[in-house]
Amino acid sequence: MPRARSLSLSSRVQSPPHLGIRRTVDWRIGRIISIIASGKYPNCQTLAAELEVSAKSIQRDITHLQVMKNLPLEYDNKQHGYYFTRPVSEFAPMQLSRGELVALFVALKALEPLRGTPIYKQVAESLNKIAGACPEAVSIHWQDLHAACSVKDAGVMRVDAALFSSLLDATLNRQEVAFSYHKLSGAGRGELRRVQPYHVGQVMNGWYLIGHDLARGDWRTFALQRIRGLEVLKNRFVADASFSIRDHLSSGFGVWSYGAEAESFEACIRLTGWAARYVAEGRWHRSQKITPLKDDGSEIEFRAELAGLEEITRWVLGFGRHAKVLSPKKLRDAVQAEVRAMLDA
Structure with missing residues (x-):
């Protein structure tokens, strides 16, 4: 029996060998709509045979489409099958590419720190429905994807x-x-x-x-x-x-925030080697400006408008000798003081 792609995003994600690749009701209803819309005049028996369920299940689905979904679905006695009295393109099954399905899988992986919370469960169930409602044109082996893809949460704080x-x-x-x-x-x-x-x-x-x-x-x-x-x-x-959460966080370099009365300054840092390439690849602050100083990308100048020293100081220290603070003086002094304290410890 061909298997539909149902993204097992609930507790079964913890154990890849037990991933259930199953057909969902959403998938089955989507297939019924597609088959009827194709003009083949299917009936409950032919639909049941194709979808490998009972004729009673198909009849319930048909009633659901007529009563709950209010689709223009009628039975043609001459053709002995169902048809739509008008186009129903707005009810077409969801079409997602292989890449889009993989993106949904990766999105859930990124939520691992929230495992056990209602929001994780809701997102998992929603993605499961989306994947299950897709037609069979896309084939994904989710067990292989589990083995091939992960999101390392190094340093991510676990949440109760x-x-x-x-x-x-x-x-x-x-x-x-x-x-x-x-x-x-x-x-x-x-x-x-x-x-x-x-x-x-x-x-x-x-x-x-x-x-x-x-x-x-x-x-x-x-x-x-x-x-x-x-x-x-x-x-x-x-x-x-x-x-505004965006405005609230914009004054600092990370999670720290500073009031409107805090004095702002432009931090200017020169980075070389691997640090230059690494920083150039990222989005560190909404005000950042990166200027290449060498054609091969081995030296750049990083600028950002900030209000506090704490987080930018730690950020600079993380690049060691590959980062040099050009301005302001108070940031340069803070970095130097921290380096001296490290050596004296």
């Missing part, structure tokens, strides 16, 4: 499923939250926070909550893995319409 789900619900429902937060620089004791959550997102390999800290009267960013004892409160709030 229950915590992520609760924060996402609170963000969508505009409910205040309270929790104990442990700073990286703290001595192990958490600080109690009460926050109006605005955004939950992944930035620089970590998942973060961005919201308005009521006690501090300002915007704050919280790493999900350092949140303890989350409580979703009954208090609701009206969101600030002027808030």
